[in-house]
Amino acid sequence: MDPERRAPDDLLISAENLEVWYEDYHALHDICLDVRAGELVGIIGPNGCGKSTMMRTINGLLKGRSGDLTVGGMNVREVDLEEMAKMCSNIPTEFPPDFNLSVYEVVMLGRYPHRQSMWWESAEDEKVVNRALEMFGMSALAERDITQLSSGERQRTLIAKAYVQQPRIMLVDEPTAHLDIKYTLEVMQYFRDLIERERDMAIIIAAHDLNTVAKFCHRIVMIKKGRILANGTPREVITEENIAKVYGVKADVIEHDGEIVMIARHPIKDPGSEGSMPDLS
Numbered sequence: 259m260d261p262e263r264r265a266p267d268d269l270l271i272s273a274e275n276l277e278v279w280y281e282d283y284h285a286l287h288d289i290c291l292d293v294r295a296g297e298l299v300g301i302i303g304p305n306g307c308g309k310s311t312m313m314r315t316i317n318g319l320l321k322g323r324s325g326d327l328t329v330g331g332m333n334v335r336e337v338d339l340e341e342m343a344k345m346c347s348n349i350p351t352e353f354p355p356d357f358n359l360s361v362y363e364v365v366m367l368g369r370y371p372h373r374q375s376m377w378w379e380s381a382e383d384e385k386v387v388n389r390a391l392e393m394f395g396m397s398a399l400a401e402r403d404i405t406q407l408s409s410g411e412r413q414r415t416l417i418a419k420a421y422v423q424q425p426r427i428m429l430v431d432e433p434t435a436h437l438d439i440k441y442t443l444e445v446m447q448y449f450r451d452l453i454e455r456e457r458d459m460a461i462i463i464a465a466h467d468l469n470t471v472a473k474f475c476h477r478i479v480m481i482k483k484g485r486i487l488a489n490g491t492p493r494e495v496i497t498e499e500n501i502a503k504v505y506g507v508k509a510d511v512i513e514h515d516g517e518i519v520m521i522a523r524h525p526i527k528d529p530g531s532e533g534s535m536p537d538l539s
Contacts, residue, residue: 268295269331270427270460271316276325278315278484285311286484289325293460295426298453300471301464302495303481304505309464312481313429316462318342330426343371347420351432352412361407361415362400365390368419390418394448410441417448428452430463434470442467446474472496472518480504492518502526 271293278286286308293299301309314320315327318334327334330345337345347368357364369383379387391397394414404412413433420428430449434442453461465471471478472492480488480495482504488495496518501509508523 268458269293270295270329271462272326272328274326276315276322276327278311278320278322280311280320284484286315286322289486291479291486291489293427293462295460296453296457297460297477298449298475299460299462300475300478301462301481302466302468302471302478303487307481307504308484309481310431311484313348313431313462313464316427317346317348317429340371343423345425346427346429347423347425349416349420349428349430349433351435357404359404360401361396361404362387362391364404364415365396365418365422368422371423386422386424387418390422393421394418408441409436409438410444413437413441413445414448417445417452421452426459428459428461430461432465433463434465434467442470446470450474468496468501468520469518472520496520 269292271291273289273291276286276289276291277284278289289312301312303309311320315322315334316329318329318337318339321335329337329342332341332345334342359367365387366379366383369379369386373383374380388397391400394417396411396414396418399407399411404415407415417433420430433445433449437445449461449463453459463471463475475492477490478488478492478495479486480500487504488497488500493513496511498509498511501507501511501520501522506526508526510521510523512519512521
């Protein structure tokens, strides 16, 4: 969705000077970030940069030590997890392998913030779940054990589970980590289609694949050592200079068919470390 088509009250996430500690580790520094309805936002950066910490802070699992964070207009420090679950849904990288549940049962788990009883589902719960199964192409597999699905089918099941939670914000952690190229494109297209259809929500995806994020996301937030280094469109963020700063990699960034494509060349030698690859540029 184009920014000019969004109303000012569509602000779903607002972080100002947010500082987050994880036990004794200062994980996030001076985070300032706004996310509006209709946005598909990618969060990128090397391992340990703070992507997962940022996601856990947004959904209330971690509390900022200082600064402000509002989600859906609510101060995260003052909202309990049950109330937050009505605003934010989470999609993990993988569903726990020891859960022998059917696809239908897994998706129904997403209704827990809205269910009147933990012992039975309402007609509305069943309606919402069946609609989601159809939307994500899983109706024919509704009774199949989730452990018998392909990686792509499991990921679609997890998306459906998050969707039936009826959130305003969907937080997605490495959705394509275990997928081949075909399923990667398919799953990311589901997110893109979803954000175009449900324009009152936002989707935030933490990922490693820069080209996939650049292809599908409206905006990218690049993090280095717990700080936001860049925040903007794929063209503004995925630059040779930023990739060198954040990843220590020499890369070429080109435009192909209107899309930004990053071609990694080689590691950049760090003068302060022994055994680094030489800079052959």
